[in-house]
Amino acid sequence: MQRSTVRTALALTAAGLLAASMISGVAGAAPAERSTPVTIRTPDGMLMSYIINAKNEAPGHLKQLERAVARSGGAVVQSWPEIGVVVAHSDREAFRADMVRYAGKDMHSMGPTRSIAVGEGTPEDVPTPWGPAAARTQGAQPASRSDLRSSVKSPDAAAVAVADPRESEQWALKATKADQAHQVTEGSRDVLVGILDTGVDNKHPDLAPNFDPAKSVDCTDAGRPDRTEANWSTGGHGTHVAGIVAAARNGIGVVGIAPNVRIASVKVAADWIYPEYVVCGMMWVAAHGFDITNNSYNIDPFDFWCTDQAEQRASVYAVQKAVTYARDKGIVHTAAAGNHSWDFTKKTTDSSSPYDGGGAVDRQINSSCKYMHSQLDDMVVVSATTQDGLLASFSDRGLGIIDVGAPGHQVLSTINGGGYAKWNGTSMAAPNAAGVLALMKSAHPDWTPDQLEAALLQQADDHICAAPQNNTGPACEGTGENNSYYGEGTVDALDAVR
Incomplete structure (x- = not known):
């Protein structure tokens, strides 16, 4: 038989759903205790990948994020204007802090997508403020997934x-x-x-x-x-x-x-x-x-x-x-x-x-x-x-x-x-x-x-x-x-x- 309740995602827009769920957690109730924090370290010279979300899908917000990435010493690898998402690379430890400073109200959230350096590197046709891949410190790569x-x-x-x-x-x-x-x-x-x-x-x-x-x-x-x-x-x-x-x-x-x-x-x-x-x-x-x-x-x-x-x-x-x-x-x-x-x-x-x-x-x-x-x-x-x-x-x-x-x-x-x-x-x-x-x-x-x-x-x-x-x-x-x-x-x- 069909569920007795209808998923909220069928009735709400993605923005509305996520604005609520990101604050209140699963099923609309605030978690009793915060989860244990996890810090992902990104020292200088370690190429990292980040997902950056715009406040909304308005073109101006995304453009501001792309400018902020450049000012913060990063490179825009891919932008998805339909959903207000930017994928960026940077080898700077201060990249996250600088993004907060430069993106300001145009940014909803950002974070690294992995805990290790970008093994595949930055695509060759993406302009970067750092040198060629050989000049970067990638670090030892772990066993595959x-x-x-x-x-x-x-x-x-x-x-x-x-x-x-x-x-x-x-x-x-x-x-x-x-x-x-x-x-x-x-x-x-x-x-x-x-x-x-x-x-x-x-x-x-x-x-x-x-x-x-x-x-x-x-x-x-x-x-x-x-x-x-x-x-x-x-x-x-x-x-x-x-x-x-x-x-x-x-x-x-x-x-x-x-x-x-x-x-x-x-x-x-x-x-x-x-x-x-x-x-x-x-x-x-x-x-x-x-x-x-x-x-x-x-x-x-x-x-x-x-x-x-x-x-x-x-x-x-x-x-x-x-x-x-x-x-x-x-x-x-x-x-x-x-x-x-x-x-x-x-x-x-x-x-x-x-x-x-x-x-x-x-x-x-x-x-x-x-x-x-x-x-x-x-x-x-x-x-x-x-x-x-x-x-x-x-x-x-x-x-x-x-x-x-x-x-x-x-x-x-x-x-x-x-x-x-x-x-x-x-x-x-x-x-x-x-x-x-x-x-x-x-x-x-x-x-x-x-x-x-x-x-x-x-x-x-x-x-x-x-x-x-x-x-x-x-x-x-x-x-x-x-x-x-x-x-x-x-x-x-x-x-x-x-």
Whole structure:
């Protein structure tokens, strides 16, 4: 059944929503205690990336921010006038203090987007007040995100030999009733799904028939759109996700939930997934006619970004504005809940952030702290279920946070180089829901994001609070109609196309 309450984001503008939520925290209530402060040091010579938000989207505010960046010894890497966001680099320790002095009333918030130097450097065509890259002190770079985190590369990946068509092995098709929905429609070529991820192997024989290279982009070069094919066509995680959504029915390998819709790679993940990468991805899909995005990642380098801290708030504010802007352009976003067995409503500590530079601190978190992106507004948050219909032991959860459940255990899909593998993770659950939304959009091309999301939740099959796989993690809360494990229930592709 559909939620009894309507998300405030559907009724308020991004500016109005964020002005309230940044002050009061989640659910409109002020946090009881402030979260533990985290200081990110930026010594002279260390090139850092910053997100800077204008007071509003008026052109004058953005221009003033760009001038202030130059006066403060920084360089504007990318501006998004549609949402009033500037991405800037600087190698000056005093940059933040000078921005406050020079930007004044034109600036809403600013903060560094990472705790380490900018590994990718500043794009060559951006004028900078400092010397060439070789003259900068970058410092030692840590291991990549895939070495340190579990949310991009799914746990327990098991390679499977390429064989004859594998549809009979795809339990997710039956669990979502996609096999029955395909008797009605396999999707429309007019529907375009963005795979915001590590990149997609567009040459894979199961993906090539549905792949749209003209709509693909890489956003991991400091948060600027890069159309170079070699940069957006790599990344095993994104290839697996893409196959779940739209592997073609072509007599080869596997079949996607929506095997006739188009997909495109919107690369937002490299070694790390920084806020400016996701802002770029959302602004790209908003400008290029996408209908649905799948977001199977979390944003580095914090597990929880606390909006009662000004510098962390800046990234939350910018990402939320980009997400809402894309939704206002007609795009529905699915989001993987996460793979930690957490109940978000009960999380009060974080001992792993910031983690990109190995400098994590033990800290208290509160209701203002958000796991980005699944605790943002305008996201359909998806938990992972197993073949026996239970919550996967690794799946994150939370009453009022999880929207729906979908298959996320031993899900067979495409991998780089033309192969196939069974992977686990909420990263696999979210694209199952995205595929159902793609079928729904195909059957109802005039439906708005509000209508699509409402129908997805209303049509979901109610699921009682059964114990999770291996009975681990916080207990289920709520009713069969809406609970902390499965939200409104498990996705139903057949109802989506009726």
